[in-house]
Each structure stands twice: as structure tokens, then as C-alpha cells.
Amino acid sequence: MNRTNRMGLAAAAALVALHVGAPLASAQETLKQRGLEVFGYWCAPCHGAGPGNPGTVALSVRYQGVKPAALEERTDLAPEVTKVFVRSGISIMAPFRKTEITDADLEALAAYLAPDE
Amino acid sequence: MPLPPGVSRRDFEAALREFEQVVGEDWVFSSAEDVALYRDAYSPFWDEDEERLASAAVAPDGVEQVQAVVNIAGRYRIPLYAISTGRNLAYGGAAPALSGSVVLDLKRMNRVLEVSEKNAYALVEPGVSYFDLYRYIQDRGLKVWIDVPLPGWGSLIGNALDHGAGVTPMRDHFSAQCGMEVVLANGDVLRTGMGALPGAATWQQFKYGIGPLIDGLFSQSNFGIVTKMGIWLLPEPEVVRSLRVIAPRHDDVIAMLEILSNLFYSGVIDSHVQLTSPVLNGARDAERAALLARTATAEDWDGAAERRNVPFWNLRLTFYGARKIVDARWEYARERYAAIRGVRYEDGPTYGFPMSADERSRVAEKNIVGIPSLSNFAGRTPANPEVADGHMDFSVIVPMDGRAVLEALKTLGHAFAEAGAGNLGTIQSFHTRALLLINSFPTMRGDRDANRRVRAAYERAVKVAAEHGWGQYRVHAGFMDLALATYSFNDNALTRFHHALKDGLDPNGILSPGRYGIWPKHLRELKGSSA
Numbered sequence: 001m002n003r004t005n006r007m008g009l010a011a012a013a014a015l016v017a018l019h020v021g022a023p024l025a026s027a028q029e030t031l032k033q034r035g036l037e038v039f040g041y042w043c044a045p046c047h048g049a050g051p052g053n054p055g056t057v058a059l060s061v062r063y064q065g066v067k068p069a070a071l072e073e074r075t076d077l078a079p080e081v082t083k084v085f086v087r088s089g090i091s092i093m094a095p096f097r098k099t100e101i102t103d104a105d106l107e108a109l110a111a112y113l114a115p116d117e
Numbered sequence: 118m119p120l121p122p123g124v125s126r127r128d129f130e131a132a133l134r135e136f137e138q139v140v141g142e143d144w145v146f147s148s149a150e151d152v153a154l155y156r157d158a159y160s161p162f163w164d165e166d167e168e169r170l171a172s173a174a175v176a177p178d179g180v181e182q183v184q185a186v187v188n189i190a191g192r193y194r195i196p197l198y199a200i201s202t203g204r205n206l207a208y209g210g211a212a213p214a215l216s217g218s219v220v221l222d223l224k225r226m227n228r229v230l231e232v233s234e235k236n237a238y239a240l241v242e243p244g245v246s247y248f249d250l251y252r253y254i255q256d257r258g259l260k261v262w263i264d265v266p267l268p269g270w271g272s273l274i275g276n277a278l279d280h281g282a283g284v285t286p287m288r289d290h291f292s293a294q295c296g297m298e299v300v301l302a303n304g305d306v307l308r309t310g311m312g313a314l315p316g317a318a319t320w321q322q323f324k325y326g327i328g329p330l331i332d333g334l335f336s337q338s339n340f341g342i343v344t345k346m347g348i349w350l351l352p353e354p355e356v357v358r359s360l361r362v363i364a365p366r367h368d369d370v371i372a373m374l375e376i377l378s379n380l381f382y383s384g385v386i387d388s389h390v391q392l393t394s395p396v397l398n399g400a401r402d403a404e405r406a407a408l409l410a411r412t413a414t415a416e417d418w419d420g421a422a423e424r425r426n427v428p429f430w431n432l433r434l435t436f437y438g439a440r441k442i443v444d445a446r447w448e449y450a451r452e453r454y455a456a457i458r459g460v461r462y463e464d465g466p467t468y469g470f471p472m473s474a475d476e477r478s479r480v481a482e483k484n485i486v487g488i489p490s491l492s493n494f495a496g497r498t499p500a501n502p503e504v505a506d507g508h509m510d511f512s513v514i515v516p517m518d519g520r521a522v523l524e525a526l527k528t529l530g531h532a533f534a535e536a537g538a539g540n541l542g543t544i545q546s547f548h549t550r551a552l553l554l555i556n557s558f559p560t561m562r563g564d565r566d567a568n569r570r571v572r573a574a575y576e577r578a579v580k581v582a583a584e585h586g587w588g589q590y591r592v593h594a595g596f597m598d599l600a601l602a603t604y605s606f607n608d609n610a611l612t613r614f615h616h617a618l619k620d621g622l623d624p625n626g627i628l629s630p631g632r633y634g635i636w637p638k639h640l641r642e643l644k645g646s647s648a
Contacts, residue, residue: 046491055496057492058496067394094159095154099144099222
């Protein structure tokens with residue numbers, strides 16, 4: 001299941017929980033929701049799934065099927081890994097400044113791409 | 118990290134504290150880790166003494182904050198290097214032209230202030246990217262298009278100020294600007310064109326205002342910080358339709374471009390054109406290098422095309438507008454090209470509008486239909502598994518004339534082959550009366566020797582081009598002095614004029630020193646130049 005669908009299910013689950021009087025979505029879910037938005041704005045134009053995304057093409061060549069090329073399909077991205085790539089860049093990807101992706105947004109992005117605990 | 122030239126550590130620290138009082142502690146960046154984010158990731162000087170490095174960065178969130186920062190910088194004589202989105206990669210990125218400058222990062226000023234569907238314009242701040250304005254327009258269902266350059270993360274203002282371009286009839290981005298707000302070195306704010314008239318009803322519709330037209334002074338320069346700009350938009354067309362003209366022989370380019378110039382000057386074409394040669398462009402090979410190294414005849418070149426089983430030229434025209442008019446112009450252009458013996462055509466792609474979101478997602482070349490993307494920001498691909506870390510562009514203006522285009526392609530192709538560096542580009546029409554040849558040089562963060570070879574090849578190419586009368590239209594920040602030195606008519610009269618303006622408008626030299634070869638007096642004296 002891709003991560004976007006996972007987030008959709010999480011949101012649906014939160015709504016169901018609301019109706020049965022459970023607590024609102026956890027802080028972690030809120031963080032991941034923000035991470036999804038950050039990914040959509042800053043990362044998806046290059047790393048989105050499907051054709052025409054040069055970051056995804058580059059990773060498919062790099063990993064040769066050993067790992068998924070689309071970042072949202074990865075299950076091995078520890079938060080620190082995401083942070084290093086965003087702030088250091090790699091290959092033709094230049095780093096992102098804090099006026100682009102703030103530290104708070106980077107935390108959210110890293111949480112969104114991290115494997116579920 | 119370097120300090121601003123001539124500024125003490127104590128004054129520098131004091132200025133940073135004052136910047137913090139204006140913009141807040143979170144928006145002044147002075148740690149090594151944060152300032153490193155302002156390095157040019159594609160720098161051909163990476164990790165060498167000549168790499169241009171910032172001392173700090175400050176990110177205001179409004180024109181009043183920009184004014185306050187400029188006033189503080191003026192008191193401490195601290196150079197500020199203004200960037201918009203900082204994504205001018207291949208031309209220097211977010212790094213300053215002068216090491217030790219404080220980067221004035223305008224990315225937080227990202228408001229779309231107005232979009233007029235009826236009169237097809239937008240008014241934006243410098244941090245607004247093509248993606249941002251596109252989303253704003255799409256969210257509201259407005260029937261206007263932006264014109265996008267290839268990577269969509271750039272700033273509309275920054276790209277226009279650096280004379281960037283796209284593909285639609287609005288592709289010449291500085292030509293499509295209408296009305297600026299500018300902060301000057303003394304902290305004053307001015308508005309250009311009709312914006313000087315308080316309550317102006319036509320700031321984004323009439324460029325001239327009254328008196329001298331000064332907007333150009335703020336492009337490719339350092340005379341002010343542009344905090345707002347009007348941009349003309351394109352009403353959504355009914356249709357976009359391309360025509361490919363494929364001609365078999367070397368000499369066909371002479372007729373091709375004679376027809377093309379007439380089509381442009383008569384208004385039949387008003388959009389981007391790309392001319393590619395499958396023989397002259399493409400991966401380096403020994404046969405082409407040998408032909409370039411001697412005075413090969415047209416027949417020699419035609420032989421190469423035959424051996425490769427390719428036509429010599431491929432010209433792509435694109436038409437925008439109402440279907441009846443587009444079809445008539447398309448047909449007329451095709452008829453004109455029928456004069457070339459053996460010519461072939463390809464029709465399309467053709468796109469009709471309005472388009473659904475699903476249709477938009479399936480368009481291969483999104484910039485053709487005004488959709489910003491990063492799809493051309495190609496890195497590693499199956500066909501090209503080993504890539505450089507970056508590149509810098511070398512873009513020269515050449516005449517809209519077949520013989521001149523042949524000479525430019527062959528001369529620069531030969532120069533790159535001899536140097537063992539440089540990728541010969543294709544011919545583009547970002548402007549109506551001249552053509553552009555955009556070449557690139559690879560850069561590597563881990564290979565200083567390769568970067569040195571590239572720099573030597575680049576510098577040689579600048580000189581070779583200038584000797585032929587071909588000047589650059591836009592320059593990498595590391596080579597601005599070199600480029601401006603080629604525009605040397607009458608003992609550098611142009612640069613002397615720039616410097617007279619600089620000394621009058623910015624006597625302390627705090628705005629982007631060195632940008633486009635314009636230096637304040639005290640730094641000119643340090644460099645030992647009288648110009």
C-alpha cells in the first residue's frame with residue numbers, strides 16, 4: 001500500500017475514533033499529515049511515483065529494483081537519513097535551505113517518510 | 118566562513134544582532150551548518166579558495182523588513198546579496214558574487230498579491246515560485262497561464278530579473294514584467310512605471326509611466342532590491358499545436374532560418390522554436406570531432422548524416438491561441454517550408470483546452486502548456502547512468518541566420534572538442550529577433566582537476582565567442598567580470614556607466630557587489646581596476 005493511501009486510512013480511522021469518543025488524532029499523526037504536505041510541495045515534483053519524475057528515475061537506475069525508486073514506497077528511511085539528504089543534497093539535488101524547508105517541516109517530512117513503528 | 122571584507126568581527130556580530138531584532142532570531146543564519154546551505158551546489162570552484170561563500174544570511178518577510186535590514190547593512194558597510202528563491206542553479210545558485218556577503222534571502226516573501234484574469238497579469242513577491250503561482254491560479258480556476266522556465270521552482274521575479282525565458286508567447290520574462298517595487302541602498306522604496314502615481318489604476322498594464330524607463334536598471338544588476346513585480350500572463354488558449362520541420366541536408370538551414378526570421382518578423386510565429394541537429398548535437402564522437410577540426414565541406418557533413426541515417430536538421434515550431442488562427446498559421450508555416458527539397462513534417466503534439474487534471478498529468482512536456490515541473494531536471498537515467506554533480510550554462514546570442522548558426526555550432530563544437538569539456542547545445546528562440554545557443558559544462562564537487570579543466574574550457578569559449586561577435590545573455594556568478602569584459606566597446610564605456618550609477622545610488626557598495634561585474638568604488642580600487 002502506498003503511503004498516501006495509508007494516510008487516507010489513518011485519517012478515516014481517526015474519524016471513526018472520533019465518533020466512538022476516542023482521543024483526537026495523535027500528535028504523531030498530525031506530524032505525518034504535515035509531512036505529507038511538505039512532501040507534496042517540495043519533493044513530489046522530482047520524487048513522486050510514476051513517469052516524468054527525474055528523482056524517481058535516478059533512484060530506479062541507482063537501486064536497480066533492490067529498493068523502491070519512489071521515496072513514499074520505501075520502508076527503510078530513518079528520519080536522520082531524510083534530514084541528511086535534504087540538508088546536504090546529493091548528485092544534482094541541491095540542498096534545501098531553512099527558508100524553504102524549516103526545521104519543523106523537516107521533522108514532519110522525516111516522520112512521514114519513516115517506517116511505521 | 119569569511120567575514121564581509123573590511124568589517125570587523127565585532128561590527129559583524131553587532132549587525133547580526135540588529136538583523137535579529139528586525140526579522141527574529143529564527144531568520145538570521147550564522148552557524149556554519151546553516152550558512153553552508155547557501156553554497157552553490159553546482160559551483161565549478163567547489164572547496165577551492167575561489168569558491169564564493171556567504172558570511173551569514175538574513176530572511177526578511179516584508180518590504181519594511183527589507184528596508185530595515187538595508188539600513189543596518191548601510192551603517193555597518195555590510196554587503197547584502199539578494200536572492201529570490203535561490204534556485205538559479207547553473208548560474209550560481211544562492212551563493213554571493215562576493216565572498217563574505219550576507220545573503221538577503223527573500224524566499225519568505227512569497228505572497229501572490231493579485232491575479233487579474235480579465236487583464237491577464239499577476240503581482241507577486243520575490244519568493245513566489247512558478248509552482249506557487251500555478252497552484253494559486255489552478256485553485257481558483259482562473260483562465261490564465263503563466264509561462265514557465267524548465268525547473269519550476271524558480272522565482273518569477275528572480276528569473277525575469279536574470280532575463281530567463283520559457284516557451285509560450287510570454288516566454289521573454291523580462292519583457293513580460295510590468296511594474297516593480299524596489300528598495301534602494303539608502304532604504305528608500307520606489308515604484309516604477311505607473312506605480313509612481315499614487316493609486317495608479319494601471320501599474321501592471323502600462324510599463325512606461327513617465328520619464329526614463331528605468332526597470333531595466335534592476336535586471337542583471339545591483340542597483341536595488343525588487344520586492345514586487347507585475348508579470349503579464351497568457352489567456353488560456355483554445356489549442357497548442359506544434360509543427361516539426363525535418364530537413365535532410367547541411368545547407369538547408371540557410372533557407373530554414375530565412376523562412377523562420379520572416380515568420381517571426383511578420384508575427385506568424387510568436388513562441389519558442391528549437392533547432393536541433395542530430396549530426397552536430399549529441400554525445401561526443403570521433404567522426405564529428407574530425408570534421409570540426411578541419412574545414413569540412415557541406416558534402417562531407419551530408420555524408421556524416423547519411424552514414425548515421427539521420428536528417429541534418431529538426432526545427433520545432435509551436436503555436437498558441439484560437440483553433441482557427443493556430444491552424445491557419447500552422448498551415449501557412451508548413452507551406453513556406455515546402456520550398457525546401459526533401460523536407461518532411463510532423464504534426465503535433467496538439468493539446469486542447471480546458472484540460473482536466475488527469476489530462477494535464479499525462480502531458481509529457483509540461484512547460485509547453487504552462488505547467489511548472491522538474492521533469493527536465495534530468496539526473497541519472499537508464500541512458501545516462503553516470504552523471505556530473507551539476508553544470509553551469511554558457512549561453513550565447515547568435516543571429517537568426519543559417520550561416521551564422523552553422524558557424525556558431527561548428528566553432529563552439531570545435532572549441533569544446535579541443536578542450537575535452539563542454540556540451541554543445543541546441544538553438545532556441547527565447548527572443549523574437551535573435552537566437553540563443555545554450556551550452557553546458559559539467560561540474561563535480563569531488564574532482565577539483567575536472568573543475569579546473571572545465572573552467573579553462575569555459576573561459577576559452579567566452580573569448581572565442583566574443584571574437585565572433587557572440588555575447589552571453591546571462592552569466593554564471595563566478596564569471597561575471599569575464600563576461601562584462603567582453604562588452605568592452607569604447608574602453609568599457611558600458612561598465613564605466615554602470616559604475617557611475619553604482620557610485621551614485623549605492624556609495625557604500627552594500628547591494629550585491631560584483632553582480633554582473635558591477636563593483637562599488639572601494640572594491641574596484643582593491644581589485645586595481647579603474648573601470
